[in-house]
Amino acid sequence: MNRIQSLFESKPTGVLSVYFTAGFPHLDDTTVIIRELERQGVDMMEIGIPFSDPMADGPVIQQSNGIALSNGMTLKKLFGQLEGIRGEVSAPLVMMGYLNPVIQYGAENFCRRCAEVGADGVIIPDLPFSDYLRDYKPLARRYGLSFIMLITPETSDERIRLIDEHTEGFIYMVSSASTTGAKDRFDEKTLDYFRRINAMKLKHPRLIGFGVSGKETCDAAQQHADGAIIGSSFIRLLSQNSIGEAVAKLITNIKN
Amino acid sequence: MNYHADQNGYYGIFGGAYIPEILHSNVEKLRDAYLRIMNEEGFKKEFHGLLRDYVGRPSPLYFARRLSEKYGARIYLKREDLNHTGAHKINNTIGQILLARRMGKLRIIAETGAGQHGVATATVCALMNMQCVVYMGETDIARQALNVRKMEMLGAEVRPVASGNKTLKDATNEAIRDWCCNPSDTHYIIGSTVGPHPYPDMVARFQSVISEEIGQQLSEHEGRDHPDYLIACVGGGSNAAGTFYRYLNDERVKLIAVEAAGRGMETGESAATIHLGREGIIHGSRTLVMQTEDGQIVEPYSISAGLDYPGIGPIHANLSAARRAEVLAATDDEALRAAFELTAIEGIIPALESAHALAALAMKTFRPHDVVALTVSGRGDKDMDTYLAHFDKFNRRP
Numbered sequence: 001m002n003r004i005q006s007l008f009e010s011k012p013t014g015v016l017s018v019y020f021t022a023g024f025p026h027l028d029d030t031t032v033i034i035r036e037l038e039r040q041g042v043d044m045m046e047i048g049i050p051f052s053d054p055m056a057d058g059p060v061i062q063q064s065n066g067i068a069l070s071n072g073m074t075l076k077k078l079f080g081q082l083e084g085i086r087g088e089v090s091a092p093l094v095m096m097g098y099l100n101p102v103i104q105y106g107a108e109n110f111c112r113r114c115a116e117v118g119a120d121g122v123i124i125p126d127l128p129f130s131d132y133l134r135d136y137k138p139l140a141r142r143y144g145l146s147f148i149m150l151i152t153p154e155t156s157d158e159r160i161r162l163i164d165e166h167t168e169g170f171i172y173m174v175s176s177a178s179t180t181g182a183k184d185r186f187d188e189k190t191l192d193y194f195r196r197i198n199a200m201k202l203k204h205p206r207l208i209g210f211g212v213s214g215k216e217t218c219d220a221a222q223q224h225a226d227g228a229i230i231g232s233s234f235i236r237l238l239s240q241n242s243i244g245e246a247v248a249k250l251i252t253n254i255k256n
Numbered sequence: 257m258n259y260h261a262d263q264n265g266y267y268g269i270f271g272g273a274y275i276p277e278i279l280h281s282n283v284e285k286l287r288d289a290y291l292r293i294m295n296e297e298g299f300k301k302e303f304h305g306l307l308r309d310y311v312g313r314p315s316p317l318y319f320a321r322r323l324s325e326k327y328g329a330r331i332y333l334k335r336e337d338l339n340h341t342g343a344h345k346i347n348n349t350i351g352q353i354l355l356a357r358r359m360g361k362l363r364i365i366a367e368t369g370a371g372q373h374g375v376a377t378a379t380v381c382a383l384m385n386m387q388c389v390v391y392m393g394e395t396d397i398a399r400q401a402l403n404v405r406k407m408e409m410l411g412a413e414v415r416p417v418a419s420g421n422k423t424l425k426d427a428t429n430e431a432i433r434d435w436c437c438n439p440s441d442t443h444y445i446i447g448s449t450v451g452p453h454p455y456p457d458m459v460a461r462f463q464s465v466i467s468e469e470i471g472q473q474l475s476e477h478e479g480r481d482h483p484d485y486l487i488a489c490v491g492g493g494s495n496a497a498g499t500f501y502r503y504l505n506d507e508r509v510k511l512i513a514v515e516a517a518g519r520g521m522e523t524g525e526s527a528a529t530i531h532l533g534r535e536g537i538i539h540g541s542r543t544l545v546m547q548t549e550d551g552q553i554v555e556p557y558s559i560s561a562g563l564d565y566p567g568i569g570p571i572h573a574n575l576s577a578a579r580r581a582e583v584l585a586a587t588d589d590e591a592l593r594a595a596f597e598l599t600a601i602e603g604i605i606p607a608l609e610s611a612h613a614l615a616a617l618a619m620k621t622f623r624p625h626d627v628v629a630l631t632v633s634g635r636g637d638k639d640m641d642t643y644l645a646h647f648d649k650f651n652r653r654p
Binding site: 102103 | 272534537
């Protein structure tokens with residue numbers, strides 16, 4: 001059983017996962033951020049692989065990608081930084097990035113290096129499900145990685161069942177039709193969608209992301225699914241605070 | 257060999273739909289609807305009616321006598337520059353807006369680089385009374401002020417894009433993000449044979465009127481329905497796809513695609529994606545991409561804003577890989593020389609994009625009876641500032 005499954009077994013509700021862009025604000029912050037997130041009680045970390053053209057991301061994450069790249073971050077450097085992280089951190093780690101850098105690195109090389117540094121999951125938002133089944137699912141199995149797929153309010157029930165059947169770890173529920181970015185609250189239509197998915201009784205746990213930032217949205221996500229994913233609002237905090245303070249403020253924001 | 261898209265939108269290994277999940281259902285609906293709608297009699301009648309009465313088609317196939325003498329072949333120019341709005345772009349925007357209306361969409365978005373596709377989109381939105389938002393990089397807005405004003409006069413909202421290098425690639429990212437946020441009421445009119453399936457195939461089909469007409473017009477002029485050579489410039493590849501379409505599988509016809517070499521292939525300032533790119537993913541399509549070793553997409557350079565794209569339509573990546581098309585590259589200077597030459601000896605000021613196709617004439621050796629059809633994809637009005645800046649160097653009477 002990998003660390004993602006163990007997490008959801010030991011903590012069936014209220015999981016908190018946090019995304020950050022590797023190489024932002026500074027090239028060498030990656031492991032500092034991961035350690036600090038774990039120390040302050042975050043359950044899972046999503047390590048963003050920066051890309052020049054992040055088409056599913058809003059302005060905050062776009063900017064962090066641009067800065068990370070100008071800081072000189074590459075996938076090769078990132079794996080180098082993560083070497084040894086497993087001696088220090090026990091929370092599940094998920095690598096998240098767009099398909100093109102993964103293809104250039106080599107799909108199998110990428111999966112092998114993920115496994116070597118102790119990553120547990122992979123999220124590639126522009127990887128088509130059919131390509132996943134054909135090319136990546138066998139690799140995921142070989143290297144013990146969970147490939148996590150996204151579902152959205154536009155995803156049909158049939159497709160959700162297919163994703164539930166063929167992926168592992170958890171299902172990433174995109175809260176609404178949008179790119180990434182903070183929202184103050186979810187509207188009734190969004191909550192209806194949360195309820196509809198909840199009623200499907202899927203095999204896998206679900207985490208809600210996109211638009212989750214403060215207490216209200218985080219509570220809603222944790223109430224209607226197994227937990228929440230926070231990205232943009234943490235990136236914003238990182239740009240204005242030290243790493244320790246940014247994590248502390250994040251935790252305060254979602255509790256109050 | 258079949259050089260058309262298969263049912264999943266692949267041309268060989270290129271194509272497909274690499275999109276965020278939020279767009280999956282939208283793209284799927286478009287994929288399921290486009291061929292059915294395009295084949296309806298009512299659609300065809302309305303589309304071809306507008307192409308005739310509004311765009312001014314068929315565009316002439318002009319036998320260029322002096323150009324033919326100079327290059328020793330029978331050279332015909334397909335005059336897309338004479339279309340309403342000044343380029344081939346409107347063939348596609350008319351088709352897509354009719355499709356969008358039949359799919360019940362209320363709002364149109366588009367990306368634009370130099371502004372030609374933006375103007376063509378704003379034009380059909382005015383015609384059809386639909387809301388229109390055009391994304392355009394801030395750099396392009398600054399250098400294409402006239403087209404920005406045209407779009408605004410036509411009722412479109414031009415949204416400046418400040419991300420990345422603030423040009424076409426970034427405008428396309430921003431249009432895709434808009435579509436992610438408004439999937440149900442919005443149709444995205446992509447301007448070239450790029451993007452996720454079904455766009456490359458759909459745009460190629462709407463542009464295929466160019467090669468249909470070439471066939472009919474050559475029958476009248478030459479007594480045969482096919483040329484020996486077809487020549488077109490490629491940025492994303494829509495005018496080339498339209499020019500080649502009918503002849504893709506007709507190996508009697510040699511296809512020549514001309515990329516923008518910019519300041520030269522070795523200079524690092526080039527937009528010759530087929531020559532310099534590697535297989536990758538851009539804007540939802542698996543194709544050749546200009547990128548770093550690490551898979552970051554790089555900003556291309558060409559004097560011509562319409563060829564300034566770091567990807568290439570998957571149809572052309574495949575034509576090149578299969579050696580069905582010969583892919584040449586013309587530098588800024590070669591294109592400028594060709595533009596001044598056409599102006600001087602035929603009285604036609606071409607768009608800078610089309611000038612790259614014209615530059616290929618000097619790179620090939622033809623036999624005197626070879627029939628060459630070359631697409632002049634647009635007119636040079638928008639490029640007058642550039643032409644004037646290079647006037648003294650290139651304005652030599654032949």
